[in-house]
Amino acid sequence: GQNIDQPTEMTATEGAIVQINCTYQTSGFNGLFWYQQHAGEAPTFLSYNVLDGLEEKGRFSSFLSRSKGYSYLLLKELQMKDSASYLCAVRDSNYQLIWGAGTKLIIKP
Amino acid sequence: ETGVTQTPRHLVMGMTNKKSLKCEQHLGHNAMYWYKQSAKKPLELMFVYNFKEQTENNSVPSRFSPECPNSSHLFLHLHTLQPEDSALYLCASSQDTGTGVEKLFFGSGTQLSVL
Numbered sequence: 001g002q003n004i005d006q007p008t009e010m011t012a013t014e015g016a017i018v019q020i021n022c023t024y025q026t027s028g029f030n031g032l033f034w035y036q037q038h039a040g041e042a043p044t045f046l047s048y049n050v051l052d053g054l055e056e057k058g059r060f061s062s063f064l065s066r067s068k069g070y071s072y073l074l075l076k077e078l079q080m081k082d083s084a085s086y087l088c089a090v091r092d093s094n095y096q097l098i099w100g101a102g103t104k105l106i107i108k109p
Numbered sequence: 110e111t112g113v114t115q116t117p118r119h120l121v122m123g124m125t126n127k128k129s130l131k132c133e134q135h136l137g138h139n140a141m142y143w144y145k146q147s148a149k150k151p152l153e154l155m156f157v158y159n160f161k162e163q164t165e166n167n168s169v170p171s172r173f174s175p176e177c178p179n180s181s182h183l184f185l186h187l188h189t190l191q192p193e194d195s196a197l198y199l200c201a202s203s204q205d206t207g208t209g210v211e212k213l214f215f216g217s218g219t220q221l222s223v224l
Contacts (some may be wrong), residue, residue: 100151
């Protein structure tokens with residue numbers, strides 16, 4: 001079966017750095033997405049990786065290793081507004097999106 | 110005005126009721142989706158419409174009935190639901206269902222409670 005694994009919950013301190021991991025086992029690979037979802041709000045697109053390596057976008061970076069079936073989302077200079085759930089999703093060989101259950105990130109002052 | 114608008118935000122219904130969820134997108138996209146989001150579970154794709162044609166139906170029970178009258182509007186008709194159907198129902202749109210960076214734009218969802 002197809003599976004996406006990510007930690008259920010993480011806690012970090014304001015101003016620090018946090019890395020949210022995502023491992024996947026899917027039938028083929030056609031890209032990996034990260035979305036952010038604040039409580040009670042719509043998920044919003046953060047990043048897309050299809051080739052190995054690091055994609056940087058401001059305070060957020062996303063890394064992909066296709067050979068390891070592994071990605072991480074790196075958040076720097078954490079702010080209270082970064083408290084949210086972070087969803088990892090992989091597009092398989094049929095271009096279907098397989099979703100993880102999300103990681104709830106709690107930022108403490 | 111936000112890109113994808115869903116109404117109502119909250120809905121409480123009995124198992125014998127009939128209700129409808131509405132979604133409207135103002136982004137000029139061609140594809141629209143219904144997802145179910147339950148606590149601590151992955152998003153479940155329910156239906157996909159591309160250019161008003163249904164292209165996906167992921168074994169969803171017939172008590173959920175989608176309707177897409179045009180590429181900007183999507184409905185989910187509900188009838189004789191079960192308590193386990195209580196969840197957040199998210200609508201999303203994308204430019205297409207193609208093979209590029211087809212990022213999804215989501216609405217804020219309808220929180221449904223079935224009593």
